[in-house]
Each structure stands twice: as structure tokens, then as C-alpha cells.
Amino acid sequence: GQQLNQSPQSMFIQEGEDVSMNCTSSSIFNTWLWYKQDPGEGPVLLIALYKAGELTSNGRLTAQFGITRKDSFLNISASIPSDVGIYFCAGRETSGSRLTFGEGTQLTVNP
Amino acid sequence: GAVVSQHPSRVICKSGTSVKIECRSLDFQATTMFWYRQFPKQSLMLMATSNEGSKATYEQGVEKDKFLINHASLTLSTLTVTSAHPEDSSFYICSASRHVGGGGEKLFFGSGTQLSVL
Numbered sequence: 001g002q003q004l005n006q007s008p009q010s011m012f013i014q015e016g017e018d019v020s021m022n023c024t025s026s027s028i029f030n031t032w033l034w035y036k037q038d039p040g041e042g043p044v045l046l047i048a049l050y051k052a053g054e055l056t057s058n059g060r061l062t063a064q065f066g067i068t069r070k071d072s073f074l075n076i077s078a079s080i081p082s083d084v085g086i087y088f089c090a091g092r093e094t095s096g097s098r099l100t101f102g103e104g105t106q107l108t109v110n111p
Numbered sequence: 112g113a114v115v116s117q118h119p120s121r122v123i124c125k126s127g128t129s130v131k132i133e134c135r136s137l138d139f140q141a142t143t144m145f146w147y148r149q150f151p152k153q154s155l156m157l158m159a160t161s162n163e164g165s166k167a168t169y170e171q172g173v174e175k176d177k178f179l180i181n182h183a184s185l186t187l188s189t190l191t192v193t194s195a196h197p198e199d200s201s202f203y204i205c206s207a208s209r210h211v212g213g214g215g216e217k218l219f220f221g222s223g224t225q226l227s228v229l
Contacts, residue, residue: 031215042117042204042220043155050215088154092216098145099218101154 006089006102013079014110021105022073023089031092032072033099034063038085046087047074079109114138115207117221124195125229132190132224134205140185141207145218146178149202158203161188195228202226 003026013019023032031050035043047058049065049072056063062075072091076083089102114137124130134144142163147155159180160168167180177199179191188207192199204223208216 033218035220040202040223040225042115042206042223045217045219048211048215048217050213090218098157098160103154106152 004089004091004100004102006105008105009103010106010108012108012110015080017079019076019079019083019107020073021087021089021107022071023091023102024071025091025100026070027093028069029072029091029093030069031099032063032065033090033092034061034072034074035088035090036085037088037104043088076107079107081109081111083107084109115205115219115221117205117224119224120222121225121227123227123229126196127194130192130195130226132192132203132205132226134188134190134207134221136186136207136209136219139207139209141188141209142185143208144182144188145206145208146180146188146190147204147206149204149223151202155204158190192226195226197228200226200228 006023033048034046037043047056047063052069053067054065060077086104086106088104090099092099116135118133144161146158148158149155157170158173161180161182163182163185169175182188202223202225205221206218
């Protein structure tokens, strides 16, 4: 079945540092979505990507849809304490098909 | 952005009782909603796909008689956990799919419901 590998599993960084996390899939996707989840809350959509090579920013966040259509990365620049949370990637193979979620990256930012 | 409202946010019930969780899309119509279950420090596990006006599609291993899903309108889906037991204690999250320009789709999530069965 579909496999989605997200790494790293966790990160501990200092405030102000840049962060990068990525996801790779075993098959081709036509959609990549990145979410952030705070404890006890539902995931919040950060960035949506629909085309291979697409690079999209949302404030200090930047995400790219890999050219091979099997990977995506999320960068956070100049991290701040409120960036703490779990970041999930999610991908979809075809329109209308179910989303597959990565296992998440737990980000901790030390002030 | 689109808003999905989920209630209640937290519920504690006795073993053997049933619990209903509501999921509403507030500013768009959602023909498809999804119900997930999440255990601590784990990813989201899809339980079922809720289709407006038709039966829900359940993932393998999810008991349809245990987790009743009703999607009676384009803005409301409900999940009822019947005869709840302690092992049903979990974080349940709903989501709604919204089509955006260019043929893309975005999935928006509710705030989740923490179910604790005593």
C-alpha cells in the first residue's frame, strides 16, 4: 500500500534557527498538503501544493512540490517559540482519492 | 480560510453509553467529510469517508455498527460511538474537503473531540 515517510521524527532547535523537514512517497502524488497541529487541536492547513516544482510561501514558511512528484519539503525560517507543534505532510495520488498522512515531525523551539 | 466546526471538544462518558460528535462546515458545502482517529504522538488514522446522501465508506478494521456516520446535509456529518468502551477513548477529528480553483482540493479539519470512556 501507499507509504509516506516523513523526517525527521523530531527536532530540537534554538529560537531564530531555520528548520527543514521533508516527506517522500512510494508513488506519484498530485497534491501535497502541509499541516501544523497543536496539542488537543485539529491540524491547521499551512500550505497546499498542486504542481510539480511548485514553490509556495506562507509568511516564514516555504514548501515545495518535488519535481519527481514523490517528495515535498517544508522550511521554516527564523523560528519562534510559537512554531512549536507537530507538522504533518499529506499527499493525494489522484483527485478525490484519500489523503495519506506522514507520521509527523515534532518541533521544539528553545527560547 | 474555510472553517470546520466540531463539537463537543471533550466528552467523558460511562462505558456502555453512546456519544455523538458533530462536524459542520461553516462557510462552504462539503459533499465529502472524513473522520479520523488519533492516538497520542501518532499520525491521523482514517476511519471512514462520509458522503452526503449516501452510506459512509469505512476503512478496513473499522466497525460500521460501532461507529455510525450520518451525513444528512451538505454542511453536517455526525459520528456516533455506540456502546462506548474504554478502548474507544481517543482523539477523534473530522475534516471536510473543499474544491479550490484549478481543480485542486484542500482538506480542512475540525478542532477535534477528546473522548474518554470510564
